[in-house]
Amino acid sequence: MRTHIFIFLIAIFITVQAKVIPSTNRVEWDKAGYHSHGAQPQYFVNVMDFGAVADGISDDKKAINNAIASLNGHYGIVYFPAGSYFLQSGIDLPDSVTIRGAGSNTTFIKINSTSKCFGIYGSGKGVYTRIVSGFNKDSYKIVVKDISLFKEDDYVEIRQDNGSWDVDQSNAKMKVVGQITKIKYLSGDTLFLDDKLRLNFEPWLNPEIQVINPKKQISIEYLNIERVNESKDAKGFNIHFNYAVNCRVLGIESNKSQGSHCKISLSSNIEISGSYFHDAIMYDGVGTKGYGVTIDCHSGLCLVSNNIFKHLRHAMMTKDGANGNVFAYNYSTDVYRNGKGEYPSDFAGDISLHGHYSYANLFESNIVQNLIIDDYNGPSGPYNTFFRNRIEHYGIFIVSELTNNSNCVGNEITGSLINGLSIIFGSKNFLYGNNMNGTITPSGSSELNDNSYYLSSTPLFWNINDRWPSIGINNMLNSGTIPAQKRYSEGIYTVASDDVVNVNVFKKSMLSIEAYPNPADEKIIVCIRSLVSINAIVTFINMSGNPLTKHYFDMVQIGNNQREYNISNLPNGMCIIKVTTEMGSYLKKIIVK
Numbered sequence: 001m002r003t004h005i006f007i008f009l010i011a012i013f014i015t016v017q018a019k020v021i022p023s024t025n026r027v028e029w030d031k032a033g034y035h036s037h038g039a040q041p042q043y044f045v046n047v048m049d050f051g052a053v054a055d056g057i058s059d060d061k062k063a064i065n066n067a068i069a070s071l072n073g074h075y076g077i078v079y080f081p082a083g084s085y086f087l088q089s090g091i092d093l094p095d096s097v098t099i100r101g102a103g104s105n106t107t108f109i110k111i112n113s114t115s116k117c118f119g120i121y122g123s124g125k126g127v128y129t130r131i132v133s134g135f136n137k138d139s140y141k142i143v144v145k146d147i148s149l150f151k152e153d154d155y156v157e158i159r160q161d162n163g164s165w166d167v168d169q170s171n172a173k174m175k176v177v178g179q180i181t182k183i184k185y186l187s188g189d190t191l192f193l194d195d196k197l198r199l200n201f202e203p204w205l206n207p208e209i210q211v212i213n214p215k216k217q218i219s220i221e222y223l224n225i226e227r228v229n230e231s232k233d234a235k236g237f238n239i240h241f242n243y244a245v246n247c248r249v250l251g252i253e254s255n256k257s258q259g260s261h262c263k264i265s266l267s268s269n270i271e272i273s274g275s276y277f278h279d280a281i282m283y284d285g286v287g288t289k290g291y292g293v294t295i296d297c298h299s300g301l302c303l304v305s306n307n308i309f310k311h312l313r314h315a316m317m318t319k320d321g322a323n324g325n326v327f328a329y330n331y332s333t334d335v336y337r338n339g340k341g342e343y344p345s346d347f348a349g350d351i352s353l354h355g356h357y358s359y360a361n362l363f364e365s366n367i368v369q370n371l372i373i374d375d376y377n378g379p380s381g382p383y384n385t386f387f388r389n390r391i392e393h394y395g396i397f398i399v400s401e402l403t404n405n406s407n408c409v410g411n412e413i414t415g416s417l418i419n420g421l422s423i424i425f426g427s428k429n430f431l432y433g434n435n436m437n438g439t440i441t442p443s444g445s446s447e448l449n450d451n452s453y454y455l456s457s458t459p460l461f462w463n464i465n466d467r468w469p470s471i472g473i474n475n476m477l478n479s480g481t482i483p484a485q486k487r488y489s490e491g492i493y494t495v496a497s498d499d500v501v502n503v504n505v506f507k508k509s510m511l512s513i514e515a516y517p518n519p520a521d522e523k524i525i526v527c528i529r530s531l532v533s534i535n536a537i538v539t540f541i542n543m544s545g546n547p548l549t550k551h552y553f554d555m556v557q558i559g560n561n562q563r564e565y566n567i568s569n570l571p572n573g574m575c576i577i578k579v580t581t582e583m584g585s586y587l588k589k590i591i592v593k
Contacts, residue, residue, distance in 0.1 A: 020450050021407045025383050025430055027198045027360045029454035032326040033303035034248040034271035037217055041098065043076030044510045044532055047085070054083025056110055061087050068097055080223060082106035090116040090236075093218050101223025104253040104276070104494040108224045114234035114258065117225050122214035122243030124157060124266070130208055131158070132189075135201035140193045144209060147189045154183045155212050155245060157266065157298060158197075160205040165357060165379050165402055176321035176356045177201075177381070178298035180212070180245070180268040195301065198324045198360045199381065214267065218247040222496060227256040227281065235259040235287030241267045250274055251495045256281060260288040260317075265297040273303070274461070274495025278310040284339035291317050292332075292350075296358070300324035303454075306461045306495065308488050309350065313337045315368065318361050318384075319354035319377060326454050327351070328364040329461070331484035335369045335393070347394060348372070353403075357381040362453055365471050367485050369393035379403040386411055387453055388472040404428050410448045410472030413437060433473050440473065448473045461495070511556075511586055513579050519591035522568050526577060526588075528553070528561045538563070539578045540570060548575065556581070567592055 045067045048054065052063035064085070067078045075096040082102045090113055093099065099118065101107025111117040129149055134142035142158075150156070159178030182194040191209075201207040225238045236258040239249060244264075248271040254261040261277040264270050272293055283290035290313030293304050302325045309315030315332040318325060332350035342348075349372030351363055359381025363371075367390045373380050374397075382405035386396070390412040398406060407430040414437065433445040451469050458468045461483055470480025487493065511534070514527045526538055536553040548570055553563060570592045577588040 021385065021387075021409060021430055021432075021453070025405060025407055026385070026453065027324050027383065028196060028301075029324065029326050029362045030456070031195065031269075032301045032324065032362075032454060033269060033305075035246050035269055037246070039075055041076050042074045042531060043071050044079060045070050045076065046079045046081065048081060052080075052083075052085060054081070054085050056084030056086050056108070058086060059088045060085045061089060061091065064091055068094065071097065075217065080107045080109075084108040084110060086110045087112065087117065089113045090119055092119045092121060093215070093220075095215055096217045098219040098221060099223070100219075100221045101252075103222050103496050104224045104251060105496070107222065108226060110226050110228050111236075111238070112229045113236060114229055114231050115236045116240040117227070117236075117238045118220055118240070120215045120218050120239075120241045120244045120247060122212065122266075124210055124212045124243060126210065128208040128210045130206070131201065134190070135197060135203075135207050137198065137200045138196045140196045141190050142193065142197075142209070143190050145189075147186060147191070149211060150183055150186060150191060152183055152185050155214050155268075156181060156183060156191075156193075156209050157212050158201070158207065158209045159298065160201050160207040162357075163202065163205060165381075167378055173320055173356055173377075176297070177205075177359075178321055179323065180214075180266060180298055180300055182245075195324075198300065198383075212243055212266070214243045214245045215241075216244070216246050218244065219250065220248075220252060221250040222252065222494075224253040224255065227258060229258075230256075230281050231258065232282045234281070235289060237261070237263040237288075239263070241265065241270050243267060245269050247271075248273070252276075253278075253494055255279060257291075258282070258289060260291040260294040261312075262293045263288065264293070264295045264299050264302055267299045268301050270299070270302040271305075272307060273305050274307065276308045276310075276493035277312065277315070278308075280312060283313045283337050284342075285313055285337065286339075288317070290314065290337065293317070293327075294319070295322040295325050295361075296320040297322070302326070303328070305329050306459075306484050307331075308484050308493055310334050310488075311336050312350065313348050314352040314354075315350040316363070316366070317352045317354055318358035318380075320356040320358065321381075322358040323360045323381070326362045326364065327366060328362070328454065329459065329482050329484060330366045330368075331482060331488055332366070332368040333488070346370075349374070349397070351386075351389070353380045353384060355380060359383055361385070362387065363389055364453060365389065365469055365482060367392065367471070367482060371396045373398040373403055373406070375403075380406075383407065385409070385453065387450075388469050390414060390471050390478070398429075406430070409433055410450070411435070412471055412477055414478045435473060435477050438477055445473070511579070511581065513577065513586050513588045515577055515588050515590050519593045520567060521593050522566065523564055524567050524590065525562055525564050526579075528556050528579060530556045530558060530561065533557055534581045537580045538565070539580065540565075540567070541576050541578055542571070553579070 129146040292315040309332040355377030360383035379402035385407040
């Protein structure tokens with residue numbers, strides 16, 4: 001972001017009487033985030049079993065790709081135990097794969113490339129048909145010219161030509177206004193959509209629609225990505241989603257990136273949570289250098305929540321038609337830029353809307369340093385909403401006269417001296433209950449009873465003593481915190497408390513044991529059902545935990561495995577069969593008679 005305007009005019013505001021943002025200025029933010037298909041993973045594979053070395057020197061890409069390929073398209077987990085995995089080039093992920101480490105402080109991915117580390121790449125079919133009618137905001141059904149191109153459950157991309165707001169018609173970024181959604185069903189020449197349209201599409205801008213083939217149900221969890229290639233000219237993303245739906249990033253640390261740490265394009269329902277994004281190779285903004293999470297190109301209903309950002313140019317960015325996304329409960333500090341002639345170095349928006357008509361995005365309960373909507377790529381669109389955020393340094397700046405219908409409600413601006421400003425261009429902006437260093441603006445704002453515009457109750461990650469919501473009236477200025485800020489102050493940068501639990505819970509589901517007959521006298525058959533090939537030891541132990549006999553099962557194969565054991569020497573009464581594997585121990589109680 002390059003801000004060249006420092007003479008500001010106060011916007012034309014509507015001083016509101018109501019205590020809520022009008023429904024005409026809102027969209028379905030409650031639908032944002034990852035939606036699981038409900039199935040349990042079918043397979044669990046360990047990259048070490050496929051030749052990974054994890055010494056931080058040897059290239060482990062082949063082993064990782066082989067582990068992924070072994071799932072053969074099934075829903076499964078590719079597990080990276082503690083270690084340092086070196087990559088000379090990035091990994092493309094197929095559908096239904098979870099990449100899971102042992103924790104962001106123990107599993108390290110070192111990427112020595114100028115391209116992405118993890119890529120999730122779907123595609124568009126490239127066959128568009130005209131939208132004939134039904135393209136107004138909040139419509140969920142549209143009439144199309146050629147219904148034969150579509151079927152139920154297809155994912156689709158809607159787009160239209162740029163409007164008169166695009167002051168640079170020669171710009172290569174055409175048709176930036178659009179939406180990714182799904183077809184619920186068809187009737188005649190009408191498509192019924194999963195999501196309402198978030199903007200009025202205009203007939204003179206040639207709205208059109210195509211079927212897309214997105215990647216689905218991919219997760220990257222509990223690991224640390226570090227960019228060790230320090231090329232200042234490269235623009236590689238650490239994680240890149242392009243044509244993807246219902247994917248997530250959970251509990252990771254991303255240390256240094258060339259382009260954005262996480263780039264989301266042409267996608268829907270991507271969730272980034274409990275993670276820590278910090279530092280970059282360069283911070284001049286070229287090719288998104290110095291950015292944290294960037295959402296662009298029609299992407300919608302993505303949820304970026306409960307993360308920590310540090311020492312970045314733009315921690316949270318929307319641009320190029322991104323719409324309906326939610327950034328919530330994130331903490332960002334130490335904002336920094338280093339482009340030529342950029343001074344001061346901390347005057348960059350860690351919340352930044354970078355023009356080219358991103359619209360209807362919600363920023364809720366974040367604690368950041370600066371909030372800047374610039375005109376570097378033309379205006380942003382309507383309905384962008386800033387609700388109960390705390391801006392600690394320079395303040396809020398909306399510098400494009402063509403950026404209209406923004407909502408600024410319940411924010412705290414706490415900077416001192418020349419900082420702590422609220423400078424806003426545009427018209428028809430909705431302003432209510434903002435606390436500017438103790439002064440509530442506009443005058444007449446009283447209590448704010450709205451807690452959230454995407455949650456119906458306290459978020460699950462709310463593990464602090466502060467009341468929820470903790471920012472904005474009816475709280476005292478600068479009095480509350482959020483879980484991400486508290487974690488940062490305690491040096492706990494990722495949500496990692498569930499990493500071992502989640503892995504072990506899944507491992508338990510990978511193997512089960514039965515024994516019959518039960519009760520038994522002379523002999524008993526132990527049946528091990530497994531979804532992986534693994535070595536096992538079978539031990540009979542008494543109720544005090546002391547071993548009675550031990551047997552090596554050899555290799556447990558995928559499927560049902562049976563062994564018969566002589567138990568004539570075991571004492572009568574209750575005892576336990578303990579099956580021990582590298583995934584953990586499994587117990588079965590039996591009676592010896």
